[in-house]
Amino acid sequence: MWTFIQDHILGMKWLNVLIGRLLTTVGLEVNTRIGGSVQFFFYDVIKITVLLCVLIFLISYIQSFFPPERSRKIMGRFRGIGANIVGALLGTVTPFCSCSSIPIFMGFTSAGLPLGVTFSFLISSPMVDLGSLVLLMSIFGVKIAVVYVALGLVVAVIGGTLIEKLRMEDQIADFIRNSNSNVNIDAPDLTVRDRLVYAKDQVTSTFKKVFPYILIGVGIGALIHNWIPEGWVETVLGDNNPFGVMLATLVGIPMYADIFGTIPIAEALLAKGALLGTILSFMMAVTTLSLPSLIMLKKAIKPKLLGTFIAICTVGIIIIGYGFNALAYLLV
Numbered sequence: 001m002w003t004f005i006q007d008h009i010l011g012m013k014w015l016n017v018l019i020g021r022l023l024t025t026v027g028l029e030v031n032t033r034i035g036g037s038v039q040f041f042f043y044d045v046i047k048i049t050v051l052l053c054v055l056i057f058l059i060s061y062i063q064s065f066f067p068p069e070r071s072r073k074i075m076g077r078f079r080g081i082g083a084n085i086v087g088a089l090l091g092t093v094t095p096f097c098s099c100s101s102i103p104i105f106m107g108f109t110s111a112g113l114p115l116g117v118t119f120s121f122l123i124s125s126p127m128v129d130l131g132s133l134v135l136l137m138s139i140f141g142v143k144i145a146v147v148y149v150a151l152g153l154v155v156a157v158i159g160g161t162l163i164e165k166l167r168m169e170d171q172i173a174d175f176i177r178n179s180n181s182n183v184n185i186d187a188p189d190l191t192v193r194d195r196l197v198y199a200k201d202q203v204t205s206t207f208k209k210v211f212p213y214i215l216i217g218v219g220i221g222a223l224i225h226n227w228i229p230e231g232w233v234e235t236v237l238g239d240n241n242p243f244g245v246m247l248a249t250l251v252g253i254p255m256y257a258d259i260f261g262t263i264p265i266a267e268a269l270l271a272k273g274a275l276l277g278t279i280l281s282f283m284m285a286v287t288t289l290s291l292p293s294l295i296m297l298k299k300a301i302k303p304k305l306l307g308t309f310i311a312i313c314t315v316g317i318i319i320i321g322y323g324f325n326a327l328a329y330l331l332v
Contacts, residue, residue: 010051010138016043037222044218044264051135052210053203059130060202063093064195075108075117081161087117088156091124092149101125102296109300110176116164120156123313126287128152139267140276143331148280151323155284155316162312163305171305213261221264225271237274244278245321249314252285262286276331277324284317 019042020030029035078086091101105122109115128149136145190198224233237244262283269279289310298306324331 010134012043012047012050012138015047019043019046033226037226040222040225040268041218044221044267045214047138048135048214048218048264049207049211051138052214053207055130055134056203056206057199059093060199061195063202064190064198075113075121078117081157083114083117084120084157084160084164085153087113087120087160088124088128088153091121091156092128092130092153102293102300106176106300109172114164115169115172116160116162118160119163119309120160123159123288124153124156126293127156127284135263139263140270141331144276147324147331151320152284155313155320159309159312159316163308166308168305168308171302173300173302176300210261214264217261218264221268224265224268228272233269233272233274237269237278239275244275245281245318245325248278248282249285249317249321252282253289253291253314275325276328277321277326280324281317281321284320285314288313288317 016039020039023030023035023039023042028038030039075083075086075090101122104125105118108118108121133145133149136148140148235241237248241247266279266283269282270276294306294310297309301309
């Protein structure tokens with residue numbers, strides 16, 4: 001039953017077959033490089049778009065129960081590592097990209113929440129949202145998806161805890177520290193209709209922001225899948241390169257995409273022989289440490305804290321990558 005769900009509902013393999021038949025009908029041979037690229041492109045764009053819209057709607061409906069004010073109150077009840085865990089878990093039901101998470105991070109920080117807790121939220125929000133869990137299951141299977149999300153939460157909790165221990169509250173921008181937004185404001189109660197409208201609006205706004213990166217990601221994936229020789233990928237990101245995880249992490253940082261844009265690239269790299277941990281490190285680096293998000297974050301925190309954040313995330317991502325590579329045989 002689960003294999004059927006993974007292959008035909010989440011993976012939509014029937015869609016790939018249907019697109020192949022349609023392309024063949026119009027005279028395009030899908031066994032050629034060009035035909036295979038076109039089939040890969042249409043299949044992944046449609047599949048990811050459908051899953052994206054359904055997942056955003058469901059997650060946004062859940063998120064409507066946790067507006068920033070309520071989330072702040074929830075996190076404020078916890079102390080120590082428990083607070084970091086709650087902050088990381090709340091990150092899984094919030095925006096899908098790092099740039100969208102930063103304004104919420106700033107609001108939590110200005111409201112007086114512990115710095116480590118807000119950073120646990122900031123790390124987990126783009127890296128391990130619920131949407132990524134479902135999409136990863138559609139491609140890599142349940143075990144890999146669950147372990148990816150679990151390790152992402154571990155990075156978020158440990159990263160936030162380390163930042164808390166370093167006591168770097170003075171590294172927050174003055175306009176945030178001096179904000180008066182720590183006043184308790186109760187969120188208005190929403191009707192079912194209000195929540196449905198909110199979820200629909202979130203689908204629309206998120207889709208507009210994300211869809212260009214889906215097209216770019218799938219385009220790169222189609223190029224890798226049908227045009228780049230398998231030997232090249234194996235040489236750079238396979239067993240023969242002990243620095244593959246570090247390289248994938250460093251290459252991912254300057255890029256900007258969310259989990260939906262990186263998955264088709266990951267799918268193509270895996271098919272070409274790249275190691276699983278190396279691929280996941282690339283995905284984590286792109287979603288958590290993208291250059292545009294770091295530029296935005298620089299306005300909210302000072303260079304010392306920004307550098308600490310980057311260092312903790314980078315080291316954590318690299319450790320996870322090598323760990324996945326070492327234990328991949330248990331998950332595949």
